[in-house]
Amino acid sequence: NAGVTQTPKFRVLKTGQSMTLLCAQDMNHEYMYWYRQDPGMGLRLIHYSVGEGTTAKGEVPDGYNVSRLKKQNFLLGLESAAPSQTSVYFCASRRGIGPDTQYFGPGTRLTVL
C-alpha cells in the first residue's frame, strides 16, 4: 500500500514550457486535491476532484489544468509555465468529506526559470 505518490519529485522548466504532474493513490479514495506551498502562505488549493471524471477550481486555479480520467490518478498540467509557478506542489486524497483524513503525497519541487 503505497498511499499517495507523486511523479516527478523535482523538475526545472524554462518559461513557456509545459509539463504534467502525476498523482496516484491506491486507497480507492473519491476525493483528490492539488495544492501549492509557498513560504509564508501555507497550502493553497489549486484544483480538486470529487470523483472520477470530475474537476473543480480551488483558490488559485489560473495557469493550471487538471484531469481525473481514472479514479486513482489526478493529473496537474501547466500549459505555459511562468516563474510565479515556482513552488512545491502537493497532491492529497481523501475517502470522503467531513472528518475524513486527507493523505498527502511527498511533493514535487518545481522551478521555473
Next chain:
Amino acid sequence: AQSVTQLGSHVSVSEGALVLLRCNYSSSVPPYLFWYVQYPNQGLQLLLKYTSAATLVKGINGFEAEFKKSETSFHLTKPSAHMSDAAEYFCAVSANFGNEKLTFGTGTRLTIIP
C-alpha cells in the same frame, strides 16, 4: 466560509519545555478541525482531528489539542518538547457537512533549542 489563523509563524522552545501552537478558527457552521505536521522535505501527515466527539483530542507523538467553542480556538500542546518535534505545523478547518475542501492556516515553524 471557514478560515483559520495561526498566531506566530515561528515558535522556539527549549527541549523539555511546553509546546503551545495557537490556532483560531472562523466558521459559520460547526467545524471539523485538524492539525497536520510537515517534517523537512516531506508531505503533511495528520497529528490529530476534532470531530465533535470530545473537546480534548489526543494525537500522535504526545500531542493534544482542546476545542474551545467560546474562544473559537484549537490550540496544539505537548508537555515536553523533543528534538524530533522540530517541523512545521498546520491547522486546518472544514465544515461538518457539505464541504469537500479543507482550509489551511499559514503554518507555524517549531524550532527546538537543545
